[in-house]
Amino acid sequence: MQYSRAVSxxxxxxxxxxxxxxxxxxTPENGLSVGRQMLQEDNPGELWIDRGKALFYQKRGPKNAxxxxxxxxxxxxxxxxxxxxxxxYFSDTDKVQDLETRLLTCMVQLQGFTHEELxxxxxxxxxxxxxxxxxxxxxxxxRSNGMKVNVTLQHQKEYDVYKAGEYLFFRRSGQTDFxxxxxxxxxxxxxxxxxLIHMTSKKGAQEVASTWPAxxxxxxxxxxxxxxxxDCIWQMRLPDLKYGSDVSIALTLxxxxxxxxxEIRVPxxxx
Amino acid sequence: xxxxxxxxxxxxxxxxxxxxxxxxxxxxxTRNLAEKxxxxxxxASPVHAKRLVQDRSQKICSKIGGxxxxxxxxxxxxxxxxxxxxxxxxxxxxGDWKRGDQLAHNGAGDRIRRxxxxxxxxxxxxxxxxxxLAPREINVGNxxxxxxxxxxxxxxxxxxxxxxxxxxxxxxxxxxCSNMPRLGATGHLTPEQITHMVAFLxxxxxxxxKK
Numbered sequence: 001m002q003y004s005r006a007v008s009x010x011x012x013x014x015x016x017x018x019x020x021x022x023x024x025x026x027t028p029e030n031g032l033s034v035g036r037q038m039l040q041e042d043n044p045g046e047l048w049i050d051r052g053k054a055l056f057y058q059k060r061g062p063k064n065a066x067x068x069x070x071x072x073x074x075x076x077x078x079x080x081x082x083x084x085x086x087x088x089y090f091s092d093t094d095k096v097q098d099l100e101t102r103l104l105t106c107m108v109q110l111q112g113f114t115h116e117e118l119x120x121x122x123x124x125x126x127x128x129x130x131x132x133x134x135x136x137x138x139x140x141x142x143r144s145n146g147m148k149v150n151v152t153l154q155h156q157k158e159y160d161v162y163k164a165g166e167y168l169f170f171r172r173s174g175q176t177d178f179x180x181x182x183x184x185x186x187x188x189x190x191x192x193x194x195x196l197i198h199m200t201s202k203k204g205a206q207e208v209a210s211t212w213p214a215x216x217x218x219x220x221x222x223x224x225x226x227x228x229x230x231d232c233i234w235q236m237r238l239p240d241l242k243y244g245s246d247v248s249i250a251l252t253l254x255x256x257x258x259x260x261x262x263e264i265r266v267p268x269x270x271x
Numbered sequence: 272x273x274x275x276x277x278x279x280x281x282x283x284x285x286x287x288x289x290x291x292x293x294x295x296x297x298x299x300x301t302r303n304l305a306e307k308x309x310x311x312x313x314x315a316s317p318v319h320a321k322r323l324v325q326d327r328s329q330k331i332c333s334k335i336g337g338x339x340x341x342x343x344x345x346x347x348x349x350x351x352x353x354x355x356x357x358x359x360x361x362x363x364x365x366g367d368w369k370r371g372d373q374l375a376h377n378g379a380g381d382r383i384r385r386x387x388x389x390x391x392x393x394x395x396x397x398x399x400x401x402x403x404l405a406p407r408e409i410n411v412g413n414x415x416x417x418x419x420x421x422x423x424x425x426x427x428x429x430x431x432x433x434x435x436x437x438x439x440x441x442x443x444x445x446x447x448c449s450n451m452p453r454l455g456a457t458g459h460l461t462p463e464q465i466t467h468m469v470a471f472l473x474x475x476x477x478x479x480x481k482k
Contacts, residue, residue: 159295160301161304163296163301164304166335168308168309170334170336171305172333173322173323174322174457177332177452177453182450188413189412190413192410192412200336235382237381247312247313248312250305
């Protein structure tokens, strides 16, 4: 009896502690952000980094090769800080590519996988152990942890795609009349209880640019920026956004550029 | 947005010096490229691909950086919106608030995943996503204004019912280019469903109007 009383007293103190922090921050929603903060400190997404690292150095695919010669823009095999500068223009493909499409280019060219197969599996089903692409994208981005997002526009195609991304951010269509801006154009907004990032502010764009790939609590899996865009488009009632599509790269270049200066910390943690 | 414009000009001229030629494209080039991207970035049946095509009002309402509408543009959006509104065949604008309550809390219907349309008996009205509803209801969004006490504040006269119906059918008839979807005009909701939403907002027995 005394024991259980002590336990409930402790539980009560713990509740009070959480409540105290929540009320100190002023608004009722912040009770939720305290919960998220607690989960973030023990982010299960960390487990995917080692898996991605193993996949990166392992000899795989029809060509039995590792990804060590993959060039993410800093030279073959140079991963430090590479993700911080993506998307960028690559002369060998003559395209602006984000981290994920560049990774696919290497998996096709170096390892001999087919593009179609990779795209089919890139986004894993919720509750699964995740895809190779998701783990690799996290590992490669994690090699920029602690560095600042620094997307620069130099090549003409980078300027063109950046402006297209901005245009697309505000392009309304479909039966909900939504563009990105309807949900992400103002501060302190929520869809039901879910906080929306204010992406037309510097701080909001920085959050976007520095927290993907992220562990998605509701899916028990690491998700990438390609997934995030695909899922938004689904909610907007538009047709399926292709993995690695031009629209996705334009939006990512626009947002990451606006988020320059943010310190990369992946895996992020999302509800 | 003015500050940004200035930054771009500074950046653009710096880039000109640095690379000789690369710089920001003009708006027509940007539009052409972006629209080409829309054309190649989605896998969609011809029917679903129509959702990507902007109507005249959507084009006007897609200003970069949320720039202000001109007076003429605002007038055109309002005119198109007014012309779009259809009324239920029996003319009754106030339906069943209980059905409206269910619809207000339903955010599903008509989404597309891997080419398959999410077909329900009917589309949800999506209200809960963006609007506060009954008093003390916590799981509600705040993108749109609170609807708590909507009928208490306005009464339930025929004029109020008509205005409410029209605002749900096509919000842009009163607030051109607002964030609110044109739920009736785009076909997301039927006129009958909208009468239930009107009842949910106006009926004194509805949870919206309880203290």
